[in-house]
Amino acid sequence: MTSESFIKRDDGGVLHPIKIHIKVDGETEEVQVGVMTARQIIIDLAKRxxxxYYLVQIHGQERISYQDNPGQEIPLHNGMKFQTVLLGPTPVSDITGMKTGAAVFADGLTAAGYKPEALPGRADHLVFDYRVETGSKAGIDVKIGLVIPGDFPVGVPSGPYVTPQVFPIKTDGAHxxxxxHESQAAVFAEALGGKWEYWSRPCNDWNAGRKTVTAYLSHIWRLWDSQ
Incomplete structure (x- = not known):
């Protein structure tokens, strides 16, 4: 398919492309075409x-999935939001010792509109308020905790810590x-109170995509979407 470019004339009659800004996996992308297929967005913009992966368009609490029709043409306009979703299950991780190094991650969360705070005496343990946008728990407010590896963005958190406990504790099995797990979330419960749970959910495709905080937030979004 050849995407149709949007153009406009300036006062001198010269044609210029119209730039459209959309979000893909939390990243702002600029395009100069009025139509793209879901497949093109995945390849050209998400770099996946x-x-x-398949593509989902997010509009408030509504979502449009292009899983069954990746070749569908999508008319684009400013402000559209898209999310790539991994096909198949997310395997379980094996967490080991985490290191400090959360400053860059905290800056990324702040830039994304969140207000991260570190646990007292634990600079690598970040907590922020989060409203679930998708999945069976869409619309609820939770707190998410993350333990940030010292080498981020090379390394990535092994999974989120969540309060309240929105799903039953089940230490075996997979996503x-x-x-x-409950016991692995004890440090957050002891510092902040309440009942916490840890989801062992590695971001296994981290090295294949953009290593940014918004990319990790997209991983979190996909976890909620598939719960």
Whole structure:
């Protein structure tokens, strides 16, 4: 498919492309075409493999999935939001010792509109308020905790800590309803109170995409979407 470019004339009659700004996996992208297919957005903008991901358009609490029709043409306009979603289950991780190094991650959260705070005496343990946008728990407010590796963005958190406990504790199994632990979230519960749970959910495609905080937030979005 050849995407149709949007153009306009200036006062001198010269044609110029119209730039459209959309968000893909939390990143602002500028395009100069009025139509793209879901597959093109995955490849050209998200820089992901369409054999492993499908595209979802987000509009408030509504979503439009292009999983069954990746070749569908999508008319674009400013402010549209898209999310790539991994096909298949998310494997369970094996967390080991985390290091400090959360400053760059905290800056990224702040830039994304969140207000991260570190646990007292634990600069690598960040907490922020989060409204769930998708999945079976869409619309609820939670707190998310993350332990940030010292080498971020090379390394990435092994999974989120969540309060309140929105899903039953189930230490065996895998995503979406397994590998949910209470004991591993004790440090957050002791520091902040309440009941916390840890979801062992690695971001296994981290090295294949953009290593940014917004990319990790997209991973979090996909976890909620598939719960």
């Amino acid at each position: 493999d369409p054999a492993q 979406p309803h397994g590998a949910i």
